[in-house]
Amino acid sequence: MTDATATPDAAPAPHRKKGGSLLELDARTRKRNAAEARFKAYGVIAITIGLLFLVALLFAIIRNGIPAFTQTFLTMEIVLDEETVEAAEGSIVATSQYRNMVAEALQVKLADVGIETDKEPRDLMLMLSPGVGAEVRRVVQESPELIGETVEFRFLTASRVDGYTKGRVQREDLARDRNLDATHLDIVDELMDQGVVERTFNLAFITGSDASESRPEEAGIGVSMLGSLFMMIVVLVCALPVGVAASIYLEEFAPKNRLTDFIEVNISNLAAVPSIVFGILGLAVFIQFAHLPQSAPLVGGLTLALMTLPTIVISTRASLKAVPPSIRDAALGVGASKMQAVFHHVLPLAAPGILTGTIIGLAQALGETAPLLLIGMVGFIASNYPDGLASGFLDPNSAMPAQIYEWAKRADPAYYERAWGGIIILLAFLMTMNIIAIILRRRFERRW
């Protein structure tokens, strides 16, 4: 045990007997262990960064999206005076007459609660959503028996006021604003104290329809949710049977020949084709060639079905492959045909796996946006619920991710908030689907 052996650099090279006590770390080992620790640290750092990204993403979604689920309302009473109502209905622009009604009532309301202001009624109306006139009219038309009564309304406030109560709009921001000014906000503050203006849960965001660019406070994601639902029905009905049939053929019956190889190559390549290319396919085949209606969930569903097909085929084949050959042999051994063995024994045993794969494929399709942009499921206002099944499939509609994209493109921060909120809903759906898939897998997973 000399110094020479402890420091490798001084080692006299080959045939050197490595002495040295095991109980002492030589310098080289110490260096190597440090490298080991560093290397391990890189791994920990990499995973930490990855997880931090995930946390940052979820944090951004939740922090920005939660406010979309609440909305600021102003509660006030309006006397539905018969004369005024008739006059309004008689006029060409009925809703603007109703607006005036609301404006006057608002002035009264402010006076009632003891807020003094020298603002004109018209100016005060800037605090409310532009849609209040239409809402009063809707109430009057739906229940004419209310005419002559004093009715309590919960009006949506304007998106700026809503933004102010949520902290999205600061007083400084209003300096450049043509409409709202600081005195409006003073009134809002006072009304908040009085309980006339309050921020509560907003169901209309989940169930409602999209609104025009200037009225973010009215916009909801409900209609596009239906659009997504109809698309998913199409995807399920088209992709599942075809995918399962194709998998059964390839896994159980396909002879080893060029056609089979070619199909296999096609499937594995389709799985990696960018989704936008499926959008081009949908546009060219379903709209340009087959003249199916643009923006229809049917077309969107068909396009997404083609996109999901490889996913379903790949997972179905994996589940079929997991069923041990002994099951097939057993069935064939009692005289079943190959087809009977597959449909009576293999397929039922593979069903949970197929289902899991299908749910995951559907989840993928539900979140896909790019192809929908090309077949026109954006760019218009999804304001109407479909009338029935046929119109659900054939009438123009949007889909959740497309609606989110649409909102993200509108330059109003109030719409950004709704886009984040929409993402929370979308992710909630995806999470549910994935959890169902995981539960199915845990529950029915069989180890042979």
Added chain:
Amino acid sequence: MPVLWILAIVLVVALVGFVLGRQRALSSGQGDIRNLHSLPSYYGYNAALFGLVPAVLVLAVWTVVQPLVVQNSVIDLIPESAVEDAGNLSLVMSDVRRVADGLDVAVAEGAMSAEMAASLRTDFTDVRTRLGNVGVALGSDVTQDTLRVAQRYRELTASGNVLKTIVVLGLSLGLTGLALLRTSAQFRARNVVEQGVLLLLLAAACIAILTTLGIVLSLIFNTIEFFQLYRWTDFFFGTTWSPSFGGGSELGIIPLLWGTLYISLIALLVAVPIGLFSAVYLSEYASPRFRSIAKPLLEVLAGIPTIVYGLFALLTVGPLLVSVFGDNGTLGLGWMQGGTAVMTAGLVMGIMLIPFVSSLSDDIINAVPQAMRDGSLGLGATHSETVRQVILPAALPGIVGAILLAASRAIGETMIVVLGAGAAARLDLNPFEAMTTVTAKIVSQLTGDTDFTSPEALVAFALGMTLFVITLGLNVFALYIVRKYREQYE
């Protein structure tokens, strides 16, 4: 008769065929199923399949082909002058179709009688206003030529529909009858049904081929049409991208490709080190417990839809980067003007790709046989030396394949770049500038009402074709490498 009705009738025929086939077989076997070759339901399926499949097939093909045939036969009726006026035959044809559809609507709503629609003349009726009244808006006045062609179009379509109904229903009934005739105790129904089912399964498998074919054809035809309007050399070698729908566009792909590659490069610079080190740690060092938590959590990143990443880029990462690198940023560098930039999109895309790289690499590292690790550890190598000098070199081809697959993902990614990268096509080196990509431009050229005739719209197909070829090439190459690698250890 509408297609849905025909389909419903065919289904009913098949159902009846099933019941009859089953009964007939049973009665032919004197009610004892032991006298039959196959189980009775197979005779039913036999009849049902015969009644259903060929008829539905013919129906589908007919429905797709008929408009093409009709269109081809009316094209001769269109005078040269009309084509010259409109500038393009397909424009005239779309006019014709719109008028024909309008007449259909008018007849359906009762605004016109069927005879009237067939004998309308522009000299006597203002077709545009009449159709406008029933809610069919036409872009221009209807010329007598167009109207005449539209009427002919309707005639042909109508008679085609009648013929289709007769043929399909006849086929369904006839084949059901034939199947029933053949039904007897000795008939090998099961074998026939199984052959039929096998054919159906094969057909389903061929959908994959059809899809690929559909993609290729829809890209090729439109791309060819584009290159007839725009020189291909200008497209592939042009360094300016400035489409204007008024004409005089410059549609060079180079700046778009540059943006695509630049963003993908940054994404890979983020994703590859993080993904690779994560994979090494998870597969070589992590305890099973840690692995079972961290791996699914990382994979959550892969399950998040790209629109979410797009929004994250646009609204969170972009402003954040500006606040650091922007004009008044904390670093005071003034490199970044707006939130949308190559860096923004690349960074976020990198996050998205982390689980993609890490899971693939994880699989590949796990495929390296344990014997390699034992051999190295047995020689006194530390774990990290084993990983760096034995496992990673052994896994290298597989990892390269994984990175190529990730690159192909990055190149084809759309939503993140649409929202995060900006819209300006630029050839620039500054990663804090806004640039745009092939996918983003496909979206912007094809969104909205597209008429498929201007080069500005058709260029999207040429872009799509380029994208398809690049990603396909990368994938085929990557899968080839990965497969070679797997074979090495099997």
Added chain:
Amino acid sequence: MDDLRLVERDVDTQDIKIAARKVQVFYGDTHAIRDVDVDILDKTVTAFIGPSGCGKSTFLRCLNRMNDTIDVARVEGDIHLDGEDIYDAKVDPVQLRAKVGMVFQKPNPFPKSIYDNVAYGPKIHGLAKNKAELDEIVETALRRAALWDEAKDRLDEPGTGLSGGQQQRLCIARAVATEPEVLLMDEPCSALDPIATAQVEELIDELRQNYAVVIVTHSMQQAARVSQKTAFFHLGYLVEYDETGKIFTNPEDSRTESYISGKIG
């Protein structure tokens, strides 16, 4: 028993290289090795024999702490190398394994060139100052593994391209190149054909000049051919440990006799 060519070989030395006392190994809840005491002599080939699953490989892997790489494995008892406890907390298994090299059941050359395979150990342990020295180490190791003549013209070709017997000799060269003091071999010939086996066995006998060699084998004939000392393991116990000649001709324990005569195992 006729084919057991018992070569009378003298045990050259009585220096104890490795001393194991009361060694226990647990795999999770399974008690795989029970109370094994054994002294392994320097410059001697020691064979571990026994039916499969008897724990002979497990015990071998204790000697250079390869069991550390298996999460569920736990080792108790004392194992001393030259009087130093190798399971002492201060011992770095990396340093230990440099002294106690190992050759595995299946040839496992790295997917590198022949040269790099052999140079791998010397490189990580820093045994060569420069390329010339490294070349010399590689050549010596290949010569000792009797592979030099076959491999000298193809040092740059991948090690995986060699035949099975050559691969195993390459692995031996790889282990020898780090200048270990003890060489552990876990059924080194089980994946080889008879000719390659003969070559490797011959090699093992030569390696005895420089190292203590411990070989696990399932073949009694092989143990008889190459070893001077033999240990018989059964169900996790070390049943008998003695001169090879004695074990095969005059075993003391009835279980050993049953195994030797083919009644159990």
